[in-house]
Amino acid sequence: MSTDAPEPLPSPRTPRNRYAPAPPRLPSHEASPQNQRIDSPFSSLTVAFAHLPNSTVNALCGASAGIASGIVTCPLDVIKTRLQGQGSFRPRNLARPSRAVYNGLVGTARVIWLEDGVRGMYRGLGPMLLGYIPTWAVYMTVYDFSKDFFGPRMENKWLSRISASVTAGACSTLATNPIWVIKTRLMSQVSARALEENRPPWHYKGTFDAFRKMYTTEGIGAFYSGLAPALLGLTHVAIQFPLYEYFKMRFTGLEMGQTNTQNDDVHWLGILGATILSKICATSATYPHEVLRTRLQTQQRTLPSHSHEEISFRGGHGYGHRTRPPGTASSDGMINMPRYRGVIKTCTTILHEEGWRAFYNGMGTNMLRAIPAAVTTMMTYESLRSWHQKAKFEEEQIELDSLEH
Template sequence: MPYQTRMQILQPTPQAVYSGVINAVSKITTTEGAKTLWRGVNSVILGAGPAHALYFGTYEYAKQAFGGNESGHHLVAAAAAGACATTASDALMNPFDVIKQRMQVHGSVYKNVLDCATKVYRAEGMRAFYISYPTTLTMTIPFQSIQFATYEYLRKVLNPSGAYDPMTHITAGGIAGAFAAATTTPLDVAKTLLQTRGEATDVSIRKCNGLLEAFKLIYQRQGLAGFAKGLQPRVLSHMPSTAICWGVYEYGKWFLSPDNADQHPINLH
């Protein structure tokens, strides 16, 4: 979603100033074409498959190791497993996320993912792809910890039997994603600043180096309101995406389970 990236940038171009999600979508579609709304998505697609495989594989292993599969609620185990999962997957996904952000900035001249990766590397080196990694972890570890703990709690509350139930997984996943997204938006704003600093003309932004400096700069320029930039599109994107993610993942677990023949999904009707 280029409008989330653009709404979070400290130094937007006059053509990329939006009053809200609807205004952003309308303005981008009218002036740049609907195709622009999907700019950078190829980078996400390239990295998402391997990153999600690593993500859920690490989560299941860590949850078992931390005792999260025992009966009852184990919020700390689920949160810790989520933290381990995102640390591993973000190490793989961070460069792809940087490329996506660079391609979504207004006026971006990159032709495709390879062109963007090549030019960023030549101009700024490998460091550009990982300058935001510590900040990303600072955001995603609490995000995933909150999401996993909330999901596991809601899943057991909504479906105490533990049987495969698509509606439970979708509902719990959507609520968990929205709640985690809202609470970690300030960190996402800082991450966006660091990932797009190479496109800025403002010297202070280009020299911004790390989470604390990003927070200080955001507060100086936009006050506390600056930390809520992009909250609405962030929640609106994470809610359905996490709902779908958990729904597909839980279905895959059920389908591939050797004894799934004895487990029948709860009827949705």
């Protein structure tokens, strides 16, 4: 291993060094990593982990980070989803709602607790975890690979980071959108004691029941509802991860996923600061797309009909702007047009019915959810990457010692 001092970040045209320079190898008479690891209770696991390729480690670290994040923030995600979807199930009368059922973080939590208890606060946890595992596994793997791909081909380092973020985000979104639709549906589901105007036109017993009923009654297209605003949300990761790398470089001098093997310090404060700042900036700039995605994902379809529109939507627009309660069909045989159609039409409808503030419903709650989620994700990811790099370095030291003796 090299004994030189740490070098500055290489240019995008040179291969990226994943690891910070290693410390000088200890003389044989001093305590070696091999001797230190003999007494470790996790020695066999560490050895196995050290031999994993970087692509597998990225996937495992990303999946583990997603699971930890989902468990910590599920109640806040339920509250955010209820606030975002509020107003999408009421009958259409062109008048804005006279009374909001969900008011802020505390008010929404109180309503959910009184109606459903603890179970309501963790509704949708199953598909959330099921979604986080492939989402972050795909994202972290593709992001790391894309940085290596775009880095030598682009003059601007940060443009290559943005390209890598968008590429990774697109791959993970396309792969996992059906899971997130199910998660949103479950989190939007209210108690049977709730008022009918606030009740969605479905009831699912769980993740697999939701999948079966959606496929049977709505078809495969239902699982890709909200895909357009979800892809629009790639602007979020295009802001967050390059900013995270920038702030981490400024605070610690290391890239994302990189650690210094010279000591056990993982620069937690630098990672924490970089995560919080990047997440606040990205969420503030791109939040309205989350409301659009929630509204489209919670709009129920029916299977193709004989009308020339081919598909109808529960609780949609009727002719003459008459209202039909969610889940009912048109009594006059007219086409049941969707309430929300595409990004632009959905924006227009929400603005006309509820005003511009509706685009920021649940933003405060989302900040309280998103920041701990991001911190949990990045701390888990960085710590696991650090463990892998240190274990890999120790293995190399052991191999060098064995060759010398």
